[in-house]
Amino acid sequence: MPAMQCNEFMESLDQWLDGDHRPDAEAHLHSCAACNGLVADLGKIQLAARELHDVEPPERVWIAIRAQLEQEGLIASRGWLSWLPSFGAAWMRPAFAGALLAILAAGGFMFGNQYQKNNIRAHWVSGNQAATAPIEADLGTFELHAVSALHEPNATVNVAFKKNLEIVDNYIAECEKSVQDDPEDELSRDYLYGAYQQKADLLEQMSERGGSHQ
Amino acid sequence: MPEADVIRLAQRGDPSAFERLYRMHNRRVYSLCLRMVGNTAEAEDLTQEAFLQLFRKISSFRGESAFSTWLHRLSVNVVLMKLRKRRMPETSLEEATEPDEESGGPRRDFGTADLQLTGSVDRVNLQRAVEQLPPGYKAIFVLHDVQGYEHNEIAEIMGCSIGNSKSQLHKARMRLRELLHETLRSEAREQRQAVKSEAAGET
Numbered sequence: 001m002p003a004m005q006c007n008e009f010m011e012s013l014d015q016w017l018d019g020d021h022r023p024d025a026e027a028h029l030h031s032c033a034a035c036n037g038l039v040a041d042l043g044k045i046q047l048a049a050r051e052l053h054d055v056e057p058p059e060r061v062w063i064a065i066r067a068q069l070e071q072e073g074l075i076a077s078r079g080w081l082s083w084l085p086s087f088g089a090a091w092m093r094p095a096f097a098g099a100l101l102a103i104l105a106a107g108g109f110m111f112g113n114q115y116q117k118n119n120i121r122a123h124w125v126s127g128n129q130a131a132t133a134p135i136e137a138d139l140g141t142f143e144l145h146a147v148s149a150l151h152e153p154n155a156t157v158n159v160a161f162k163k164n165l166e167i168v169d170n171y172i173a174e175c176e177k178s179v180q181d182d183p184e185d186e187l188s189r190d191y192l193y194g195a196y197q198q199k200a201d202l203l204e205q206m207s208e209r210g211g212s213h214q
Numbered sequence: 215m216p217e218a219d220v221i222r223l224a225q226r227g228d229p230s231a232f233e234r235l236y237r238m239h240n241r242r243v244y245s246l247c248l249r250m251v252g253n254t255a256e257a258e259d260l261t262q263e264a265f266l267q268l269f270r271k272i273s274s275f276r277g278e279s280a281f282s283t284w285l286h287r288l289s290v291n292v293v294l295m296k297l298r299k300r301r302m303p304e305t306s307l308e309e310a311t312e313p314d315e316e317s318g319g320p321r322r323d324f325g326t327a328d329l330q331l332t333g334s335v336d337r338v339n340l341q342r343a344v345e346q347l348p349p350g351y352k353a354i355f356v357l358h359d360v361q362g363y364e365h366n367e368i369a370e371i372m373g374c375s376i377g378n379s380k381s382q383l384h385k386a387r388m389r390l391r392e393l394l395h396e397t398l399r400s401e402a403r404e405q406r407q408a409v410k411s412e413a414a415g416e417t
Contacts, residue, residue: 014384041331041391048335049359057244061258062236065265066229074269075229 004028009035017042060186135196139203146206161206168199221281225273232269239282240265242361243289249356250293252345260296264289279370286363286371290353297349331394343393351386358383 004024009016009032012025016039029036069075143165150158175192182188217238223231243264248257267288275284344352353372357363358379363371368379 014380038391041394042387044331044335045340045387045390045394046359048337048340049355050362051337052245052249052341052360054241054245054361055248057240057258057261061240061244061261062233064262065236065269066233068262068266069229069232069269072270075227075232 003031006032006035013039013042017046058186060190063190139196139199142200142203142207146203149207161202164202165199165206168195168202171195172199217281218277221272221275221277224269225275235268236265239285242282243285246286246289246356246361247293249341249344249360250349250352251296252341256296260289260292264292267292283367283370286357287373290357290371294349294353297352331391331398335394339394339397340390343390343397346393347386347389351382351389354379354382355386355390359387 004027006028009025009028012020012022015022016025029039066075147162150161172192172195175188175195178185178188179192215234217235220231220234220238224235240261244257244261247260247264248254251257251260264285268285271288275281279287344355347355350372354368357368357371358365365376365379365383368374369376372379374382
């Protein structure tokens, strides 16, 4: 049988790379440095390609997708919870997780306040997301109204509201510190945004309760 | 819960089913985008766009093909659209696969030292070389050699024949080899230059 030529080997190159090692192709490789070099190179490329492992996208990708789906009405909004990461997610930071669980345990502010949320979102989007003063000013004004609207300051529910407010404020302070420490960390900024949303929700409920007793 | 059930729930608008589908496939889709564009910010945008398209169209999914194939087809289209908008300079396919004039075999490089890539291929160099491939080659190389899809699956994802997938992969690999050789040559040139400069400094 005549020896295989380079052009014939090239035609069977893919089979060779897929592991189909015909004896005539093998004999050709022994006698041809160029084809031998080519096969060695392609083997190295294949090996390096297999080492390019899959990578996990950052959590902000899902947050953005969910926000868009909510905006388009493809999924129902979960209120302020929609801005928070899923509980039990492996990447959740312990300090934040603790604060969040404390807030959830305190409970009582699951209703939405679209006006305040939109206000916060507008500030968040228009600002550089590190300058939080306009958001804090908005919340400060809202807080004055909400607290003054509460009648019977010593009533059990009102005391619980104030306690919750304290927890949310602590949570905000913790998130702000995290953003100050690393202003480029998008996850910290997402948490801070979520914290502001929570406070807006809570203040709205306090106002509603105050209004209902007038 | 089996994927088919999650898909049915997502088709009914269940938010947790959307999230579950995202968690099941986000690594593959993001990695595909990342390998094709070589930039994390762009890969994030493309992943977002691919999943949004998926969720917008999920009610039309009838299960004729595997869900992951469907999602990959969407993702590849999103990335290819993006790459086409970038108007990358196309590399001549002939140049990458031009046979040796005399033997019809692989084109020989000058000097025996260049005949073969020395040592293992550095992943960073490979990623850079992949980025320089024309979009079609890039997609098939990433799907086959990086993500491990078979030619019949790639044909379905890319909407081409199996033969076409094989031929594009062959051309992609040959072009990659050439690009990696160029990298090695330029690194060697830089080293020689550095040695020369050092020697000139000593005298």
